[in-house]
Amino acid sequence: MTGNTSTHRLPSYLEYQGKYTGILGWILSTDHKRIALLYLYSQLFFFLAGLVMGIFMKLELIAPGQQIMGPQAYNALFTVHGLTMIFLFIIPGLAASFGNFMIPIMIGAKDVAFPKLNLFSWYLFIAGAVIILIGIFSGDGPPDTGWTFYAPYSLKTNTNVVLSVFGAFVLGFSSILTGLNFIVTIHRMRAPGMGFFRMPLFIWSLYGTAWIQLLATPVVGITFLMVVADRMLDIGFFDPAKGGDPVLYQHLFWIYSHPAVYIMILPAMGAITEIIVTFSRRTVFGYKAIAMSSLAIAFVGYLVWGHHMFTSGMSETARLVFSFLTFLVAIPSAIKVFNWTATMYKGSISLEPPFWWAMAFIFIFMIGGLTGLILGSVSTDVHVHDTVFVVAHFHYIVFGGAGIAFFAALHYWYPKMFGKMYSKKIANWGLIGLFVGFNTTYMPMFFLGFMGMPRRYYDYLPQFADLNLLSTVGSWIMAASLIVVIVNLLRARKGTPEEMDDPWGGRTLEWKIESPPSLENFEEIPVIDSEPYELKSK
Amino acid sequence: MSEHKNHISTYKSQILVLLTLIMLTVLTVVITSVHLGPFNTAAAMLIASVKAAIVLLYFMHLKFDEKIYRFMVTLVLAIYAVVIIITFFDYLYR
Numbered sequence: 001m002t003g004n005t006s007t008h009r010l011p012s013y014l015e016y017q018g019k020y021t022g023i024l025g026w027i028l029s030t031d032h033k034r035i036a037l038l039y040l041y042s043q044l045f046f047f048l049a050g051l052v053m054g055i056f057m058k059l060e061l062i063a064p065g066q067q068i069m070g071p072q073a074y075n076a077l078f079t080v081h082g083l084t085m086i087f088l089f090i091i092p093g094l095a096a097s098f099g100n101f102m103i104p105i106m107i108g109a110k111d112v113a114f115p116k117l118n119l120f121s122w123y124l125f126i127a128g129a130v131i132i133l134i135g136i137f138s139g140d141g142p143p144d145t146g147w148t149f150y151a152p153y154s155l156k157t158n159t160n161v162v163l164s165v166f167g168a169f170v171l172g173f174s175s176i177l178t179g180l181n182f183i184v185t186i187h188r189m190r191a192p193g194m195g196f197f198r199m200p201l202f203i204w205s206l207y208g209t210a211w212i213q214l215l216a217t218p219v220v221g222i223t224f225l226m227v228v229a230d231r232m233l234d235i236g237f238f239d240p241a242k243g244g245d246p247v248l249y250q251h252l253f254w255i256y257s258h259p260a261v262y263i264m265i266l267p268a269m270g271a272i273t274e275i276i277v278t279f280s281r282r283t284v285f286g287y288k289a290i291a292m293s294s295l296a297i298a299f300v301g302y303l304v305w306g307h308h309m310f311t312s313g314m315s316e317t318a319r320l321v322f323s324f325l326t327f328l329v330a331i332p333s334a335i336k337v338f339n340w341t342a343t344m345y346k347g348s349i350s351l352e353p354p355f356w357w358a359m360a361f362i363f364i365f366m367i368g369g370l371t372g373l374i375l376g377s378v379s380t381d382v383h384v385h386d387t388v389f390v391v392a393h394f395h396y397i398v399f400g401g402a403g404i405a406f407f408a409a410l411h412y413w414y415p416k417m418f419g420k421m422y423s424k425k426i427a428n429w430g431l432i433g434l435f436v437g438f439n440t441t442y443m444p445m446f447f448l449g450f451m452g453m454p455r456r457y458y459d460y461l462p463q464f465a466d467l468n469l470l471s472t473v474g475s476w477i478m479a480a481s482l483i484v485v486i487v488n489l490l491r492a493r494k495g496t497p498e499e500m501d502d503p504w505g506g507r508t509l510e511w512k513i514e515s516p517p518s519l520e521n522f523e524e525i526p527v528i529d530s531e532p533y534e535l536k537s538k
Numbered sequence: 539m540s541e542h543k544n545h546i547s548t549y550k551s552q553i554l555v556l557l558t559l560i561m562l563t564v565l566t567v568v569i570t571s572v573h574l575g576p577f578n579t580a581a582a583m584l585i586a587s588v589k590a591a592i593v594l595l596y597f598m599h600l601k602f603d604e605k606i607y608r609f610m611v612t613l614v615l616a617i618y619a620v621v622i623i624i625t626f627f628d629y630l631y632r
Contacts, residue, residue, distance in 0.1 A: 251628070255625075302617055302621060303621070306628070314628050314632070315631035315632040317628075317630075318624070318631065321624065322624075
């Protein structure tokens with residue numbers, strides 16, 4: 001790379017004083033890095049809110065019978081927990097925060113293609129959150145349908161479904177506009193010399209994600225409006241008495257919501273790739289295979305939604321087709337894992353905290369992925385459908401996968417974002433606690449599910465008591481560890497700035513500019529004349 | 539980046555497109571009186587897709603734009619077509 005030598009330091013994006021100062025300097029800023037931090041802080045806030053709800057749910061399940069809440073409160077709690085964690089934390093996920101921060105820097109641009117649209121997306125995100133919040137505290141109380149809003153119950157319940165689905169609809173717009181912005185940025189704003197196959201693999205994963213955001217989200221937006229229309233205008237899209245079909249709701253919902261899992265996990269995989277390459281001190285093994293597997297996951301992920309519906313009354317033919325297609329997703333996913341392993345092979349591995357977080361991701365994600373095969377196969381799925389086995393699998397993928405990758409990315413790019421370093425020792429201990437707590441919480445749920453414990457009930461039979469108690473204790477360890485991790489990062493924010501331009505020996509463009517970056521990232525747009533991850537280019 | 543050239547359509551082509559769209563609309567209505575079972579919906583969707591394609595190609599100038607945009611739009615529509623076909627599989631075989 002040439003053309004990017006910075007001999008003097010410009011004010012960083014954190015110090016820069018534009019037209020507005022103070023809080024206005026943040027909420028009216030169109031700088032992609034400030035918007036990324038707006039997303040990051042908002043997402044972490046929602047994550048902590050969702051975590052508190054999860055802890056209360058686990059507390060209710062500590063023993064059989066009613067403990068701290070009744071069935072209606074429990075139903076509302078798991079619905080709002082799901083809504084918060086899914087729509088407000090993990091769907092924006094790594095793309096909204098780290099994608100926003102890193103895309104322009106990693107492709108050698110000064111900002112995203114549409115900076116104002118970027119800020120507008122964040123406002124839509126907050127507006128959607130506020131609408132959902134109003135829905136919780138107004139009318140006939142929070143929705144009790146589960147985050148999936150399945151018809152016909154979502155049409156019949158007296159709780160505040162309309163505002164919640166409308167909030168999710170608005171959040172969808174935020175996601176669509178972010179995806180659009182990223183696609184245009186990646187296509188049009190790459191630095192000279194950076195062809196598609198010279199892009200860092202995190203960017204490839206975000207590119208695949210952006211297409212899913214753009215193409216799948218409108219489907220769920222329309223579906224939510226159909227629910228509103230059914231409830232308010234009594235049209236009957238999903239009501240058999242009026243010629244509608246409740247299974248159609250499930251089709252439409254999962255046409256979006258299964259690809260949405262890849263919206264969550266693809267950027268996570270991209271960040272993990274960056275971390276493994278950096279700390280293995282090797283060039284990446286199988287660059288093109290990893291890049292193409294991101295697109296393959298995005299594409300095949302579109303065609304597998306029916307595996308959520310094996311017991312819905314769907315036709316036998318459709319069940320077999322969906323089961324077959326589901327198994328195809330394993331191929332590109334395995335390509336990534338094998339390439340990560342091959343990248344580490346004979347590498348000079350540096351055991352820093354982000355690397356440990358990445359290893360925790362692979363371990364947990366593999367368990368999540370392999371238990372997914374049980375759910376993807378029709379015969380075994382029928383046995384465990386709607387049991388807590390599904391909840392365990394889902395949390396292994398979404399929390400253990402995407403969630404842990406979120407924190408891995410945060411530990412990896414933290415010095416770049418803030419120009420400071422956290423306590424590595426505490427970060428490692430936090431991870432150990434989280435790893436133990438996570439597995440203690442969710443592993444018993446696999447067994448409980450096989451034993452037949454249904455999901456979404458505030459009570460259970462006495463034979464499930466021991467494993468539920470273990471799971472609840474695990475949730476305490478997990479929550480305590482998460483607090484340690486977050487406090488460690490927040491404390492580091494107050495620390496003194498250090499020389500942090502490239503603490504890990506990274507090879508992508510973000511490590512070649514100062515930390516924290518200046519307002520426009522580069523004094524001069526760099527010219528790329530080497531392959532990504534080349535050791536000699538440093 | 540190549541400089542974008544505006545294409546100006548002739549009146550003749552515009553009128554031809556308009557007439558085709560009207561004909562297809564009439565066909566959509568007529569086909570409802572032919573009993574095709576579940577394929578009535580498929581026929582209606584097929585005609586609507588052809589109409590949308592004509593609008594995209596001629597009125598929205600996709601035909602005269604760069605290949606990459608034609609490829610992207612075709613890919614998107616192909617994905618939607620596959621999604622709809624798979625959904626219909628369920629209804630046909632239920």
